[in-house]
Amino acid sequence: MGAVTEDDRAPKQDRSRVTRQRLLEAAVACLAEHGWAGSTVSVVAERAGVSRGAAQHHFRTREELFTAAVEYVAEERSAALRGLFPEGAAAGADRTAVVAALVDLYTGPLFRAALQLWVAASNEAQLGPRVAELEARVGRETHRIAVELLGADESVAGVRETVQGLLDMARGLGLANLLTDDGARRKRVVVEWGRLVDEALR
Amino acid sequence: MGAVTEDDRAPKQDRSRVTRQRLLEAAVACLAEHGWAGSTVSVVAERAGVSRGAAQHHFRTREELFTAAVEYVAEERSAALRGLFPEGAAAGADRTAVVAALVDLYTGPLFRAALQLWVAASNEAQLGPRVAELEARVGRETHRIAVELLGADESVAGVRETVQGLLDMARGLGLANLLTDDGARRKRVVVEWGRLVDEALR
Numbered sequence: 483m484g485a486v487t488e489d490d491r492a493p494k495q496d497r498s499r500v501t502r503q504r505l506l507e508a509a510v511a512c513l514a515e516h517g518w519a520g521s522t523v524s525v526v527a528e529r530a531g532v533s534r535g536a537a538q539h540h541f542r543t544r545e546e547l548f549t550a551a552v553e554y555v556a557e558e559r560s561a562a563l564r565g566l567f568p569e570g571a572a573a574g575a576d577r578t579a580v581v582a583a584l585v586d587l588y589t590g591p592l593f594r595a596a597l598q599l600w601v602a603a604s605n606e607a608q609l610g611p612r613v614a615e616l617e618a619r620v621g622r623e624t625h626r627i628a629v630e631l632l633g634a635d636e637s638v639a640g641v642r643e644t645v646q647g648l649l650d651m652a653r654g655l656g657l658a659n660l661l662t663d664d665g666a667r668r669k670r671v672v673v674e675w676g677r678l679v680d681e682a683l684r
Numbered sequence: 685m686g687a688v689t690e691d692d693r694a695p696k697q698d699r700s701r702v703t704r705q706r707l708l709e710a711a712v713a714c715l716a717e718h719g720w721a722g723s724t725v726s727v728v729a730e731r732a733g734v735s736r737g738a739a740q741h742h743f744r745t746r747e748e749l750f751t752a753a754v755e756y757v758a759e760e761r762s763a764a765l766r767g768l769f770p771e772g773a774a775a776g777a778d779r780t781a782v783v784a785a786l787v788d789l790y791t792g793p794l795f796r797a798a799l800q801l802w803v804a805a806s807n808e809a810q811l812g813p814r815v816a817e818l819e820a821r822v823g824r825e826t827h828r829i830a831v832e833l834l835g836a837d838e839s840v841a842g843v844r845e846t847v848q849g850l851l852d853m854a855r856g857l858g859l860a861n862l863l864t865d866d867g868a869r870r871k872r873v874v875v876e877w878g879r880l881v882d883e884a885l886r
Contacts, residue, residue, distance in 0.1 A: 517807035519721060594806070597859075601803045604796070604862050605719035614863040621860075643876035650873060651849050654856030657799075658823075660806050661816040671852060674845035682880055 502540050504530040509551035514594035518602035523547055545609055549616050552599055555592045556620045560627055563587065567631050577683065578676030580631045581648065585672050587624065588656030596620075597660070624649060634683050644682045651675060704742050706732040711753035716796035720804035725749055747811055751818050754801055757794045758822045762829055765789065769833050779885065780878030782833045783850065787874050789826065790858030798822075799862070826851060836885050846884050853877060 508530035512521045523544055527537035541547035566583055567575045587593070596617075603613035628645050629636060636642045655671065658664045710732035714723045725746050729739035743749035768785055769777045789795070798819075805815035830847050831838060838844045857873065860866045 515807075517803065520807065597803060598807075600859070600862055601719065601799060605717075605722065605800075610863065617863060640876045640879070643873045644880065646869065647853055647873045647877040647880075650856035650860060651853035652856065653859050654852035654854065657802070657855050657859060658852060660802055661812060661819060667848065671845045671849045674842045675849040677842070678846065678849075678880060678884055 498540075501530075501532055501536060503554075505532060505537055505540055505547065506551040506554040509547050510555045510595040511591060513548060513551070513598045514591040517598045518548075521548065521598075545612055548595075548599060549612050552592070552596050553616055553620065555595070556623070559587055559590075559592055560623055563627060563631070575631065575633075577632055577680040578673065580628075581676035581679055582672050584624075584628055584631075584649065585652040585655055585668065588652045589659050589668070593653075593656040594660070597657070621649075632679070632683060641683065644679060648675065648679050700742075703732075703734055703738060705756075707734060707739055707742055707749065708753040708756040711749050712757045712797040713793060715750060715753070715800045716793040719800045720750075723750065723800075747814055750797075750801060751814050754794070754798050755818055755822065757797070758825070761789055761792075761794055762825055765829060765833070777833065777835075779834055779882040780875070782830075783878035783881055784874050786826075786830055786833075786851065787854040787857055787870065790854045791861050791870070795855075795858040796862070799859070823851075834881070834885060843885065846881060850877070850881055 505526060509521070509526045512526050512529055516525070521544075523537050523541065524534055526547065527534045530537070537547070541550065563583055567580060569575065599609070599613055600617065603609040625645065628634070628649060632645065634641050634645050636645075651671075655664070655668050659668065707728060711723070711728045714728050714731055718727070723746075725739050725743065726736055728749065729736045732739070739749070743752065765785055769782060771777060801811070801815055802819065805811040827847065830836070830851060834847065836843050836847050838847075853873075857866070857870050861870065
């Protein structure tokens with residue numbers, strides 16, 4: 483009996499997890515393309531090919547769906563970034579390549595989606611505290627990855643702020659890419675700041 | 685006769701200019717506080733204490749009012765910044781103080797208003813090209829001021845990108861200040877990067 487129940491349950495749980503992931507990915511794409519005003523649970527459910535009822539089973543509110551989506555995709559991107567440099571700068575990874583990969587975190591649909599959410603949260607009391615908390619959590623995790631991959635020793639004065647400023651720059655580059663393709667300029671800035679960061683961390 | 689007409693016209697022009705300025709300032713404050721969705725010509729007219737008809741005499745469309753407002757306030761802020769360092773770094777101004785003042789450009793209501801406008805423009809076809817053009821114009825002017833005040837010699841390789849990256853960092857710091865008061869962290873980052881930029885430009 484026990485074995486049969488396990489067998490029954492496992493595929494059902496798999497299906498549920500797959501549905502959830504599809505909803506989260508569709509939510510980020512929707513937010514990036516249409517902004518907060520154009521992003522509802524219904525629109526996302528349709529995009530994910532999931533019934534509205536199933537979507538509401540997973541996420542009770544619009545706020546819950548979209549904050550969970552940004553967090554999920556941020557975690558996926560972080561894991562992918564760690565995968566690019568499995569041993570980090572401590573093991574000889576090129577710091578300028580790490581800087582370029584960190585900046586890349588802020589130029590895709592995830593950053594667009596997060597930006598839409600932040601700006602909506604600055605005007606909507608309901609969304610504000612939830613998004614501020616999410617932003618702090620994702621920010622801490624990104625900082626941790628940056629320190630690790632850059633092989634930065636934060637016990638040295640100024641190193642923590644050097645890394646933070648680099649991530650602020652990456653965020654600013656993401657913003658500059660919002661309305662026009664800023665790729666050519668960004669590439670040149672990343673080369674120069676990669677060099678400055680590498681020198682500062684030596 | 686000519687003299688009388690001149691006398692009549694001058695105060696009328698002054699009143700018109702004052703009305704226009706009040707509308708532009710109210711538009712930036714409104715956008716910063718309520719976002720694009722909550723910002724209409726009527727709301728701004730009321731905030732400025734101007735009739736809706738008078739507001740529409742000055743600005744025919746909502747898009748025209750808000751883009752003109754961000755440009756006007758950006759010009760005011762640029763002039764104020766130049767006023768702080770009348771002779772620039774070339775004449776011995778402290779570069780770290782210039783860096784701090786540049787970052788300050790991105791942490792007040794003007795940046796909040798501009799951010800609301802950029803994000804709205806990324807979702808609204810009507811607004812997109814107008815805001816992209818405005819952003820490019822304001823960005824060029826800010827870059828020009830930064831080069832001037834930092835005493836940066838752009839004929840040296842990498843200097844242009846150092847200054848651009850600094851302004852990208854300032855923009856990213858502004859974004860980090862959107863939902864929570866990030867002042868304490870920002871101050872430490874500005875001190876460290878002020879030092880790094882000063883070294884890079886020597």
